[in-house]
Amino acid sequence: MDLTRRHVLTGAAGIAAAPLLPAISAHATAPMADKQAPSFYRYKVGDIQVTVVSDGKNVFKLEDSFITNAKKEEVSAALQKAYMAPDMMTIYFAPLVINTGGKLVVIDTGNGALAKTNSKGANGLFAENFVAAGFDPKNVDMVVISHFHGDHVNGLLTAEGTPAFPNAEVLVPATEWKFWMDDGEMSRAPAGRMQGLFKNNRSIFEASLKKKVTPYEWGKEIAPGLTSVETIGHTPGHTSYVLASGSGKVFIQSDVTNNPNPFASNPGWHAFFDQDGDQAEKTRRRVYDMVVAEKLQVQGFHYPFPGLGHVEKDGNGYRVIPAPWNPSI
Template identity: 50%
Template sequence: MSETAQSEDFFIYRVGNIEVSIVNDGHITVPLAAGLIPGVPLSEVQASLREAGLPTETVTTTFAPLLFRSGPKTTLIDTGFGPDAAAEAGSTRGLLVGNMKANGVDPADVDVVVISHFHPDHVNGLLSQGKPTFPNATVMVPEPEWRFWMDIEEMKRAPEGRMSQLFQNNRRIFEQVGERLSVFKWGLEIVPGLEAVAAPGHSIGHTAFWLRSGGEQVFIQSDLTNQAALFVAKPDWHSALDQFPNQTVQTRRRFYDMLAEKRIPLQAFHHPFPGRCHLEKNGAGYRRTPIE
């Protein structure tokens, strides 16, 4: 891979013949909560943040969808929070569309939107003021995610709070997608060069991807980890946002062991922008080396 351009909001490199653009959707900074990592004392979490040179009273999450061109087609993986979030007073998120336009990519130019899983920072950007943000795009979603989140009985069983809100939010969004929806299965090349990979745990149908071209490849991890400073070094920790904690840890270790052993580039949605790195084993965990 050879890098061809770089900025704080739009980072371009190549995988073989495919041009990849990492687009900054912004960030959220919130107070560090005691329950961020269930079962781990707050002092241990703060010690890990301190070791990484980060604040210990707040935690910042970044968001970086991936755009790529393969032949005549333009594909976007995940959508960020969307223009509606960007329009909120004081917002630091939902910047994807603005950063795309600033770099010559109009939402109408996107042919395919691929969704890794149905959490708001990945799907909310499908809509803008109740209308499709990417009006000409087919929207491709993982079959296990679609089956679960669109199941009326599962929605009735969902506990009040986050899970109930996720069901409501996903129905609100996908009601507007309509006939543009396409459901895909794991293990298949869903657009040229892009293979969908089963990576459940964070969500029931959480999906990662291989992007390959011309003998080169990058592993697009989606949300195998969100806070790199915490979960890369301590891969047995899990977030309160992980739907199936034990499976999250198993999936993470399986892929990270492989990526470290084979030194395959990793692209992450939530790691420090632009989220591209190599991994290596480091004691019981891993160390990430950014690819600049």
């Protein structure tokens, strides 16, 4: 077509002279959503499939006592540097479901069904997200516990106080079991949080599970491809894991750090929930130096969802680089 300057000008004039078309309004017929889709994410480690299942999060006001060896102003500045609210702390929770092909294994269980009500749906979401991910609690062969804090063990029970995984063997770290089931340790526990932990653990493991657990040692393959690793300090028997299959390997760090901002970037900071802060720091530096040197992927229970990434040195601390979201498995 021969498009001349005269045609262009004539067309432009016509458009300018034409009356404006009446505005067409769009009608939003769909209601606004009031919650996210079920939160789970899958990836492969060799022939093993890992499903990260969110238990939600806890957001609370930053207090002076949150980190015992740093000023609140320093912590606020670190949070703000990470584009987080300077006066609030967010802790995420993400248990794992591992399908080895022959066994279905759950690692840690989240805050439990009662937490969903108490938190108004902010956490305690593992059970419903677990089912949404296509799993049946009756089909779980093993539940592996890393340590005895409520956000890891409370999900062993339903809201009615019955076993959440009725056919599963429950495996616990031998050192952790010995500490929390020791009457002498319980009698010496300080009032407040520690006494509450002893009471909660006794309620779950003695009253409800009736001590039907299998203690495991460190350095052992406790499930196909899953080897336990000593990472003490957070608790006396705190345990992490190496999951390996074929050429794939990931370090499941449990609570070596909490949210990497600020605890990976400031590995010397001691949180109030670390039972032995000095030992927890030594473990944190040892583990993170190892995963940096070996370029291991790390799966963090308290990392922002889905919690898979790499760690690199960053000044006096470390930086967690989240793994890219992969739409395929």
